[in-house]
Amino acid sequence: MYARRRFAVLKNLLEYVGIEPGRLHFSWISSAEATKFQETVIEVTDAVKALGPAKHMIKDIRKVA
Amino acid sequence: MEAIAQGIREAAKKLLSQGAVDCVIGFAQGTVPMRDYPYFAYTPEEADNLTWSRFCCNNLSNFLVRREMGEAGKVAIVAQGCVSRNIVGLIKENQITREQVHIIGVASPGMVDRGKVQALFPLKTITEVTEDGEDLVVKGKDFEERVPTKKVLRQNCYTCVQRNPVIVDEMIGEESEATHGGNIDKVAAPWEKLMPEERWEAFSESIKDCIRCYACRDACPLCYCHVCFVDEARPQWCGKTQDEADVATFHILRAFHCAGRCTDCGACESACPVGIKMRGFTSKIEKDIRELYGYAPGMDLEEEPPLSVYKPNDPQEFIK
Amino acid sequence: MRNTYIPYPVRIKETQVETEDKMLKSFWLEFLNADDAKAFDYTPGQFAELSVSGYGEIPIGIASSPTEGEDLLFTVNKVGHVTNRLHNMRAGDVMGVRGPLGNSYPLEEMKGKNIVIVAGGFAVTTLRSTMNWLLHPDHRGDYGDIDFVYGARTPGMLLYTDEWSQWQKRDDVKVHITVDQEFPGWDGLVGFGVDIVKQIKPQPDNAVALICGPPIMIRFTWPVFEELGWTTEQVILSLENRMKCGIGICGRCNVGGEYVCKDGPVFTKAELDKLPAEY
Amino acid sequence: MAEKILAKDQLDQFLGKLAEGREVFAPQDVEGKVAWAPLEAAADLLWDFSNSDMSPKDYFFPQTECMMRFVNKADDEMGMIMQAEPELNTPRALINMRPCDAKAFQVLDLIFMQDEMTDDFYWRDKREKSLLVGLACNDPCPTCFCTSVGCGPHHETGLDVLLVDLGDKLLVKAVSDKAAELLAELPEAEQADLDQAAELKKAAEDMVEANVGVATDQLEGREVMELYEAALWPRVAESCLNCGTCTYCCPTCHCFDIQDEVQGDEGRRVRNWDNCMSWLFTVHGTGHNPRGSKTHRVRQRFMHKFKYIPDKRGGEIGCVGCGRCVQLCPVNIDVRSVVNDMNA
Secondary structure (H helix, E strand, C coil), rough: CHHHHHHHHHHHHHHCCCCCCCCEEEEECCCHHHHHHHHHHHHHHHHHHCCCCCCCCCCCCCCCC | CCHHHHHHHHHHHHHHHHHHCCCEEEECCCCCCCCCEEEECCCCHHHHEEECCCCCCCCCCCHHHCCCCCCCCCCEEEECCCHHHHHHHHCCCCCCCCHHEEEEECCCCCCHCCCCCCCCCCCCEEEEEEECCCEEEEEEECCCCCCEHCCCCCCHCCCCCCCCCCCEECCCCCCCCCCCCHHHHHHHHEEEEEECCHHHHHHHEEECCCCCHHHHHHCCCCCCCCCCCCCCCCCCCCCCCCHHHHHHHHHHHHHCCCCCCCCCCHHHHCCCCCCCCCCCCCHHHHHHHHHHHCCCCCCCCCCCHHHHHHCCCCCCCCCC | CCCCCCCEEEEEEEEEEECCCCEEEEEEEEECCCHHHHHHCCCCCCCEEEEECCCCCEECCCCCCCHHCCHHHEEECCCHHHHHHHHEEEECCCEEEEEEECCCCCCCCCCCEEEEEEEEEHHHHHHHHHHHHHHCHHHHHCCCEEEEEEEEHHHHHHHCCCHHHHHCCCCCEEEEEEEEECCCCCEEEEHHHHHHHHHHCCCCCCEEECCCCCCHHHHHHHHHHHCCCCCCEEEHHHHCCCCCCCCCCCCCCEEEECCCCCCEEEHHHHHHHHCCCCC | CCCCEEHHHHHHHHHHHHHCCCCCEEEECCEEEEEEECCCCHCCCCCCCCCCCCCHHHCCCCCCEEEEEEEECCCCCHHHHCEECCCCCEEEEEEEEEEHHHHHHHHHHHECCCCCEEEEEHHHHHHHHHEEECCCCCCCCCCCCCHHHCCCCCCCCCEEEEEEEEECCEEECCCCCHHHHHHCCCCCCCCHHHHHHHHHHHHHHHHHHHHCCCCCCCCCCHHHHHHHHHCCHHHHHHHCCCHHHHHHHCCCCCCCCEEEEECCCCCEEEEEEECCCCCHHCCCCCCCCCCHHHHHHHHHHHHHHHHHHHHHHHCCCCCCCHHHHHCCCCCCCCHHHHHHHHHC
8 A cells, every 4th residue: 555655656757757658567466366467467568568678778788888 | 134144143152152052053155156055063153154145055954864973962953944844854754853953943035046147157257146135246257247036046946835944943034925936836847748758858868967976865865875775786776887777767766765755955956066957857756746645745743754654545547 | 008907717626615604615716828827926915806707806815825836716705796606606617817916925024034924714815825835845944933823713614724734734833723612523722813822922033923814803913912022013914995996096995095905905014003094 | 399379260270180080079068068079160169168067087087988898698608708898999189178187187197007007908098099189278267276286277287289379379389299290380489479378377377376275285294194183074074965076077086986787698897987975985895884984985085185195196186276176066165175274
């Protein structure tokens, strides 16, 4: 319940600085909810794949520093 | 302004000569224009060096947790609205006790943004700036001009909602209008109106000059962690390079760590040697905290910090 | 010009866990290139930066002596990111060594003098190197009497047992090995190193002492020497500070104007007394 | 070589020659700040400015610099061997550098290039491939104190060429022979030009002398411990935030950190500026910190510049009086007052 508040603020902040919505997910899953866990993982990976490679916050150490 | 400064000096002398406090934390006149600096008066004689002006841009409450001398003793501190709100925050976060501080309250006149004044005189060297009524008198080697003070205040001062201290032991001068008249909600989170791609550009542009000196963090009364996340070595959360990803990680996470605690005092922006305007992103967090949880940090000693409590009906449409 | 930041490639030849708590592990390293082995011309007391690609570098005293051949010995305490990784590496793995770095024990000036060595815990590493140098047939005749005092908390925490056991059999060196408390199966000396020094009463005439150990040991050992009439010029210490470049530039090992990595790590007590105690 | 004259309207030609085989950089007006940037045309050169906000040390000692690389593959043990980054491809020319900044490089040479072992490959590479063309200060700022630390507004140390702004033309003085070819065809200066430059020099020196300076005459004779234990340090440290502003804007501060970074198959060893104000800088793996308090750290910076470096490097002071830290310190810790207190 505390996390819900913190997460709301973080999600808004990340989207505010230009991280695409959909890269950050939050779910409540109990240890008994295996199916929900599986579904969520599929949903999240699909959503992130659909967005394609991240454009920001990516460090490339091959670049000449 | 000089009357207030005189009042501060008198109050400080009294406290020090009575032995009521060990030290009075205020400001003294700096050696460069528009840079009055945090000063620690231990004797009534030293209290003569105290001043008060529109160039007092540090948040003095920072020193309540960063001082090394005489840490055990009681101190007096000069506090306007935002500083008093940070004192409230520090008390609520168990960093200090109310009994340890004697608050010499002053109404904030609004502080000057040095960068704005310099920008009026591009590439020129400003040698002296003095306050004269509602104007600043700006002098250089070959010029002298008057600038209306209200045109060159820090952005946060225009939208300040609490110019008078929220807790006080003695007040110097009169209380002022509560606000400077600006509406924070009209200017907070300036990039909300942009498209996602433009937002990153705006954010990235705003931090591009960062040299990672961490003056913003070190000037902030919220950043009292003994080891900041950015200094943690095991694990190392954040890279040390000038790569945009590393620099952005620092700024985003620092801002987030201040969520629900930031009083918009502007000390970070005033401390920054390269003129980064952190409020471009910190104001978004504070806006959310106001809108989602109806909270303004440091306004009273009782209200629970917004990220340490919850309500069953908190917004959660983002949760699947 | 040689880029002195680039480590020499070496292969781990052999490893050995040294102590019962498994926190200290020794590594014998061989150079991949013969030229590098020649270039790595060192003297006991010097150290090197051990480099593990992807993890970083750590400054470690060289425990071997050049009299033992070209391979290098390092004994590493597992405390951080790099040392944790190093402890997981095995014989055959390739890593890097950068050095030799720093000054060394003043072996030239020590010639003709009696020598007292006091080592505490795992600070014995560069003193193992020194002992091997001093006891080598080519060098032994250059020096006077040698007392070697070495203490650890428990018998299981003593390093290099095979070696000092051999030294104990020699009649040209007095070896005093001690542990802090009585221990089942331990029939050697009991007590702190400083207690042994009190007992053997080393005489200051024409003598030099090398003391290496935790700061607390040094603090208690010096007064004993002082009592016996030793001067601060005769007592030689080795410092450990956080380091990065190892060549006297990057600034973090500064003690006063001295760089522990370049001007040290070996200093006389007289030299250190003139500097801030920032170590 | 005798002094030459370069008319400002001839600058494009001169810069054209300078740019043959070199990248040229100069302080310019970048969004209202004076910053070093690649130079496109003579028109972008500034003539009325005090100095760049940040020191140009970044050209020789970048804030982030890759030192070496390796292949990060468990099955490629030879790949794990570190390989040095390539040297600088194209030589550089830095034009309109202030004399204090050039002097700083000469101080740093004493530290980066000491002997065979302490010979910083990356520093030397860039130093040797750079031509420094200085611009004398005719109008120093109130925070300048170069003359009190062995430098001056028309100082030549560390430069290859010194320019003196004479209005519509520049007096060109070859300091090293590195730029002889560039200057060969320029006309020689008249006596009147030399006289004008000498007057400007005198006037600028007088201006700096009139500012608050630092006195360091007592420092050499004092023991390290006497200065170290002086009463002033806790008071200096009191307002200090322990941020890195003073060290990062400083032309002579040179402390750094070295770290490894990996990303998939790629690995590198990289150095980043670091600073003695940071708690992290000296802390040991055991948690012990030899400079554990703010007072320790603040003292280190001043002692290093004004006592340790002079003691160690033949009297050379580790400060060139550029005044950047005075202007930028968020709490106005003024190096001049600190040093004068040390010297008192």
